[in-house]
Structure formats: C-alpha cells, structure tokens
Amino acid sequence: MHELSVTESILRICVEHAEKENASRVTDVYITLGRLSSIVDDSVQFYWELIAENSICAAAQLHFERIPAKILCLDCSNEYELDRDLEPCPKCHSARIKVISGDQFYVDSIAIEKGEKQ
Amino acid sequence: MTLRVPIVERIMNANDQVAGINRQHLDDAGVFAVNLMASPGAGKTSLILNTIQRLSPALRLGVIEGDTAPVTIDADKVSAVGIPAVQINTGGDCHLDAPMLDQGLQQLSLNDLDLVIVENVGNLVCPAAFQLGTHINALIASVPEGDDKPYKYPAIYRGLQVLIINKIDLLPYVKFNMDYFRQGVEMLNPGLITFPVSCTTGEGMDAWVDWLRNQALSV
Numbered sequence: 361m362h363e364l365s366v367t368e369s370i371l372r373i374c375v376e377h378a379e380k381e382n383a384s385r386v387t388d389v390y391i392t393l394g395r396l397s398s399i400v401d402d403s404v405q406f407y408w409e410l411i412a413e414n415s416i417c418a419a420a421q422l423h424f425e426r427i428p429a430k431i432l433c434l435d436c437s438n439e440y441e442l443d444r445d446l447e448p449c450p451k452c453h454s455a456r457i458k459v460i461s462g463d464q465f466y467v468d469s470i471a472i473e474k475g476e477k478q
Numbered sequence: 479m480t481l482r483v484p485i486v487e488r489i490m491n492a493n494d495q496v497a498g499i500n501r502q503h504l505d506d507a508g509v510f511a512v513n514l515m516a517s518p519g520a521g522k523t524s525l526i527l528n529t530i531q532r533l534s535p536a537l538r539l540g541v542i543e544g545d546t547a548p549v550t551i552d553a554d555k556v557s558a559v560g561i562p563a564v565q566i567n568t569g570g571d572c573h574l575d576a577p578m579l580d581q582g583l584q585q586l587s588l589n590d591l592d593l594v595i596v597e598n599v600g601n602l603v604c605p606a607a608f609q610l611g612t613h614i615n616a617l618i619a620s621v622p623e624g625d626d627k628p629y630k631y632p633a634i635y636r637g638l639q640v641l642i643i644n645k646i647d648l649l650p651y652v653k654f655n656m657d658y659f660r661q662g663v664e665m666l667n668p669g670l671i672t673f674p675v676s677c678t679t680g681e682g683m684d685a686w687v688d689w690l691r692n693q694a695l696s697v
Contacts, residue, residue: 369490369491369493377483377485396633398607445629446628446665458668466485
C-alpha cells in the first residue's frame with residue numbers, strides 16, 4: 361500500500377503547479393509509468409479519489425501511460441521493448457542484456473481550467 | 479477553456495531529497511549505512527545477528543528496525559546482544575521512507591558508530607520505490623521463496639548494490655533452479671555482487687562479512 365504516500369506526492373505536485381498557473385481547477389493528470397517501476401495504478405486511482413477530494417484536483421481524471429522497458433542486448437546489439445515479463449533477447453536468446461529505461465515514474469502534465477475563480 | 483501544463487516531475491522527488499540529507503548526515507559522521515530489504519521470513523534479523531557476531535566490537539554497529547506494527551521482537555533481539563537498536567513503527571505502511579529513516583538516525587548517536595544496518599519492512603514491492611539515503615541497498619533472497627522472484631519483482635532487483643542468497647543449506651530439499659534465478663538477476667542488474675549464505679550453518683557468512691567490513695571502512 362505504498363501507493364498512498366505515492367498518491368499524496370502526485371497530489372502535492374499537481375496542486376503546486378496548478379496554483380502556480382492560477383488554475384481554477386485541474387481536469388486531468390497525466391502520469392508516465394515505466395514497465396519496471398513498482399507502482400500499481402489501480403491503487404493510485406483508489407487513493408486519489410479519497411485524497412483529492414476538497415482540493416483543486418477534485419474530480420480530476422488520472423491517466424496512466426505505461427511505457428515498455430527498453431532493453432539492449434549486449435551480445436547482438438538488438439534493441440527490444442519489454443511489455444510483459446522479463447525475457448532474454450528475442451533475437452539471439454542471450455541473457456546478457458542492459459535495461460536502458462523502464463523505471464520512469466513521473467507526472468508528465470496536467471490539464472487545467474482558468475478563469476471561473478477571480 | 480482547458481490548458482495543458484507540462485510538468486515532468488519525478489513523483490519520488492520529495493522523498494529522494496530527504497534521502498540526500500540522510501546521506502549527508504551519515505557521511506558527516508563517517509557512518510556507512512545499509513538498507514536491508516527482503517520478503518518476510520527471508521532471514522533479515524538472522525543475517526543482522528550473524529553479521530553483528532562477526533563484526534562487533536571491531537566495528538561499532540547500530541541497527542534500525544522498521545516494523546509495520548509496534549512489535550519490538552526484532553529490536554529486542556538486537557539489543558540483547560548489546561547493540562544499539564532503534565525501532566521505527568511505520569504505522570501500517572509497508573516500507574520505510576527517507577523521513578522515517580531521518581527519525582531513526584536522530585535516535586542513534588552516529589558519532590559513536592561505524593556501521594548502521596537498516597532492516598526494512600518485509601516486502602519485495604514497496605521498499606523498492608523509496609530511497610533512504612543509505613550507501614547501499616541490499617536484498618536477501620531466500621531459497622524457499624523460489625527462483626522466480628527476480629522475474630516477478632524486477633523493481634527491487636534493479637536498485638541493488640548487493641544480493642544475499644540465504645538458506646542455501648535448504649537447496650537439496652527445495653525446487654530452486656540457481657541458474658534460472660541468477661539469469662533473472664543478471665538481466666536486471668548485470669554483475670551484481672552476490673553472496674550465497676546460510677545463517678543456520680554459517681556457510682558463506684565470512685565472505686559477506688569481509689565484503690561489508692571493507693565497504694564500511696571505505697567511508
């Protein structure tokens with residue numbers, strides 16, 4: 361259940377940026393999530409509904425973009441993407457691989473409305 | 479009208495900043511710190527007790543115990559062998575985070591210590607997301623847990639500096655394919671330093687402890 365503290369971080373980041381932009385409300389939050397990060401998006405969604413209430417982010421929709429991990433095979437230089445389970449190079453079956461990316465976990469952007477609140 | 483505001487801010491930033499401050503405190507006091515993670519029952523407390531036995535009193539150790547409930551079983555075992563132990567109750571949280579470690583460090587007199595071992599909450603998922611500011615992240619994988627854990631919990635294996643494979647005395651009795659296990663680890667964390675040990679028989683413990691001693695003395 362570390363998604364609670366993670367969700368609190370997401371809310372803090374969104375509120376901070378929304379206030380800086382003088383937003384009246386946040387309508388959408390776009391989160392990028394690498395295949396190898398350890399976050400369960402359903403749980404974030406669950407906590408979000410509880411903690412975003414009464415904030416500028418109340419009713420904001422969460423959108424998760426799950427991006428595959430990028431892997432480089434050290435034997436045949438094949439670059440491949442990992443969408444599901446960890447597996448050796450699909451081309452030469454070597455397990456000598458390097459994870460190039462896949463740990464991402466960040467708030468990419470928010471959509472805000474302005475103007476209703478003067 | 480709706481406006482899109484680009485942010486691109488890492489969600490763990492706030493925690494990681496506190497982790498940086500923790501590291502500074504440790505470095506200022508010349509203390510080497512280990513974040514010890516594992517699933518429940520992998521042998522975290524046993525490894526700590528065995529390590530204390532081999533390193534103390536030549537090295538001055540302190541232990542921080544993270545528990546989800548106010549249960550002092552682990553901290554009591556460490557205190558019983560004369561080592562300062564601090565208990566952090568996470569209040570139900572499944573992991574330690576950097577602010578919790580900060581609280582724990584404040585209760586130890588760091589200037590009188592060389593090495594602090596932080597026993598994280600037993601869990602292979604959540605602790606992976608929270609850097610504490612320790613010098614290394616260590617994981618204990620134990621043989622009875624099975625050989626598929628690197629494949630199922632890739633995040634925790636990605637962030638390690640050292641891996642301990644515990645309960646190797648059980649290898650003859652348990653279905654555990656060491657090659658398959660090691661291949662998963664190698665894919666996630668190439669060249670990861672690994673120590674197969676048994677806390678029960680003592681096998682492999684000297685190699686682990688020698689390595690840890692050298693690391694601790696290098697700070």
